[in-house]
Amino acid sequence: MQILANGFVQGLVIALLAIGFNTVFLPTKVFFVAQAGLYALSPFLALQLLRWDVPWWLAFTLPVVISAGLAGLMETLNHRPLQRREASTGVHLIASLGLYIAIVQIVAMIWGNETQVLRRGIDQVFRPGDIILTRSQVIAAAVSAILMIAYIFWLRRTNLGLQFRALADNPIQLALFGYNTDRLRMCAFMVAGGITACASLVTAYDIGFDPHGGLHAVLLAIVAVIIGGRGTFVAPMLGGILLGLLRAQVVWHWSARWQEAATFALLAFFLLFRPHGILGRKMRLEAE
Amino acid sequence: MNYILHLLVYFNIYVIVAMSLNLVVGYCGLLTLAHAGFYAIGGYTYAILAINFGWEFIPAALAGAAVAAMLSLFVSVSAWRLKGDYFVMVTLAAQALIFSLLYNWTSPGEPLGSLKNLTNGPFGITGIPRPVLFGWRVATPAAFAIFSTVIAAACLFVLWRLKTSPWARLLLSMREDELAARGLGKNTRLAKVQAFAIASGLAAIAGALYAAHVRYLDPSSASLDESILMLSMVLVGGLGNFRGPALGAAILILLPEVLRFLHLPDAQAANLRLLIYGLLLVVMVHVRPQGLAGEYRIQ
Numbered sequence: 001m002q003i004l005a006n007g008f009v010q011g012l013v014i015a016l017l018a019i020g021f022n023t024v025f026l027p028t029k030v031f032f033v034a035q036a037g038l039y040a041l042s043p044f045l046a047l048q049l050l051r052w053d054v055p056w057w058l059a060f061t062l063p064v065v066i067s068a069g070l071a072g073l074m075e076t077l078n079h080r081p082l083q084r085r086e087a088s089t090g091v092h093l094i095a096s097l098g099l100y101i102a103i104v105q106i107v108a109m110i111w112g113n114e115t116q117v118l119r120r121g122i123d124q125v126f127r128p129g130d131i132i133l134t135r136s137q138v139i140a141a142a143v144s145a146i147l148m149i150a151y152i153f154w155l156r157r158t159n160l161g162l163q164f165r166a167l168a169d170n171p172i173q174l175a176l177f178g179y180n181t182d183r184l185r186m187c188a189f190m191v192a193g194g195i196t197a198c199a200s201l202v203t204a205y206d207i208g209f210d211p212h213g214g215l216h217a218v219l220l221a222i223v224a225v226i227i228g229g230r231g232t233f234v235a236p237m238l239g240g241i242l243l244g245l246l247r248a249q250v251v252w253h254w255s256a257r258w259q260e261a262a263t264f265a266l267l268a269f270f271l272l273f274r275p276h277g278i279l280g281r282k283m284r285l286e287a288e
Numbered sequence: 289m290n291y292i293l294h295l296l297v298y299f300n301i302y303v304i305v306a307m308s309l310n311l312v313v314g315y316c317g318l319l320t321l322a323h324a325g326f327y328a329i330g331g332y333t334y335a336i337l338a339i340n341f342g343w344e345f346i347p348a349a350l351a352g353a354a355v356a357a358m359l360s361l362f363v364s365v366s367a368w369r370l371k372g373d374y375f376v377m378v379t380l381a382a383q384a385l386i387f388s389l390l391y392n393w394t395s396p397g398e399p400l401g402s403l404k405n406l407t408n409g410p411f412g413i414t415g416i417p418r419p420v421l422f423g424w425r426v427a428t429p430a431a432f433a434i435f436s437t438v439i440a441a442a443c444l445f446v447l448w449r450l451k452t453s454p455w456a457r458l459l460l461s462m463r464e465d466e467l468a469a470r471g472l473g474k475n476t477r478l479a480k481v482q483a484f485a486i487a488s489g490l491a492a493i494a495g496a497l498y499a500a501h502v503r504y505l506d507p508s509s510a511s512l513d514e515s516i517l518m519l520s521m522v523l524v525g526g527l528g529n530f531r532g533p534a535l536g537a538a539i540l541i542l543l544p545e546v547l548r549f550l551h552l553p554d555a556q557a558a559n560l561r562l563l564i565y566g567l568l569l570v571v572m573v574h575v576r577p578q579g580l581a582g583e584y585r586i587q
Contacts, residue, residue: 082574098569101563102563226377258392268378268381272378
């Protein structure tokens with residue numbers, strides 16, 4: 001049970017990050033690798049704010065706002081000009097990768113390469129039933145779950161969410177109906193930036209952080225998106241939770257050092273034999 | 289003087305890597321992040337064969353090339369069905385799996401190169417012998433520089449012959465329109481397998497050269513950063529011809545050496561170098577998507 005609980009908490013955070021990734025990927029078809037840069041940056045911003053004796057609630061919300069703003073900036077300065085020139089997805093990927101490298105190196109140059117922590121001392125422990133959860137795990141699970149529920153609600157119930165799903169379905173048609181797709185794209189990037197910062201902060205609060213962990217976290221999120229199914233906004237949550245559970249099982253049955261191998265073997269398996277994911281509709285990738 | 293010879297050896301190693309990567313990225317139009325994995329496999333094969341069995345350089349490097357070519361099947365067979373971002377993800381998975389194998393195939397106390405401790409894990413392999421060529425040991429830096437130049441020239445000769453062959457035209461037609469190439473009765477699947485096997489084999493030879501030069505090897509030579517560096521070389525230099533990758537390799541090797549003269553602290557210099565690589569990638573796709581001397585824009 002303990003392993004399942006740990007895996008579930010980890011899975012919820014992966015799922016949150018996966019939603020952030022898919023928010024950009026579905027409507028814009030941009031492989032937003034620079035998200036990993038935002039993931040690396042936001043806990044350092046929080047750390048710096050805490051050092052300046054900013055109240056803690058501000059120190060944890062301001063990085064989210066900054067991250068969303070930076071994501072918007074990337075769309076304005078990088079992806080929108082490329083999109084105007086009808087650049088292919090590979091070009092977007094390379095540009096985004098370049099941005100990721102640049103952000104991580106700037107972070108490392110300012111704050112150093114060492115691993116940092118956001119909290120001190122021993123964490124408080126809860127014992128619901130026969131499992132043990134630390135307070136930071138509970139916070140991570142709660143924040144992820146609340147954000148995901150809010151996200152689904154926003155997508156299903158509000159007008160903006162409806163426009164969003166339409167953008168993912170057929171951007172040209174939506175533009176012909178008179179909606180401002182540029183503004184919606186911008187919105188997608190900013191939402192993704194904010195979600196990324198939230199996922200990053202709760203993870204950093206739980207296990208600490210360093211400048212180079214971002215790409216790994218985002219890769220896990222991408223794996224979650226692919227095994228969950230890319231066609232919908234909701235499937236990545238399932239993928240993320242499954243991935244978290246699987247990774248916890250690997251640690252228990254073999255060893256932590258085979259976690260990565262198991263994750264990427266799963267990714268390869270899905271890409272080769274079930275590329276549409278668990279929940280996705282069956283279609284050929286060649287058609288895209 | 290030794291410093292210049294060292295740079296020359298590095299340039300030779302990376303010119304092989306960049307040219308072989310160009311075969312896949314520039315001629316087939318398939319973006320791959322797995323190249324550093326095959327490069328490291330070549331290095332590891334050479335190191336283990338040379339230390340444990342005393343093999344000479346050429347048979348050991350060829351064995352590494354054969355292993356890398358075999359393993360490249362995983363990537364090239366995926367390229368039969370997958371395109372674009374999904375293919376990049378498969379190559380990323382291949383890179384992560386190779387890195388994970390090199391990093392984890394170890395158990396303390398067992399001799400190096402045995403089935404239980406093939407790679408010595410994160411500690412890496414030390415004391416790799418200098419290359420032996422027909423009984424002659426390449427020991428001095430000058431001799432090694434000449435030796436690496438000869439190997440690089442041989443690899444480039446192979447690539448140049450390939451480039452001027454009908455097979456290269458098949459790759460180009462496949463890159464431009466795969467359906468049309470198939471419609472003309474060409475076997476594009478076989479062509480992809482061949483291109484990946486050749487490119488990976490050449491990268492493995494470069495890896496063996498690196499292992500013999502530095503005489504130490506750890507799994508970081510299979511890391512994603514290394515793959516990104518290789519990809520930057522071809523993207524900055526240019527895709528789809530012979531000048532481009534050579535130019536890219538020269539620029540990305542000389543750039544950190546220029547930074548060396550700025551007298552930055554070591555930790556900062558490494559970060560600054562990578563920062564420049566990252567910004568170069570962004571600027572290149574905006575300003576000159578075909579690279580400095582390239583002919584082809586990545587799709």
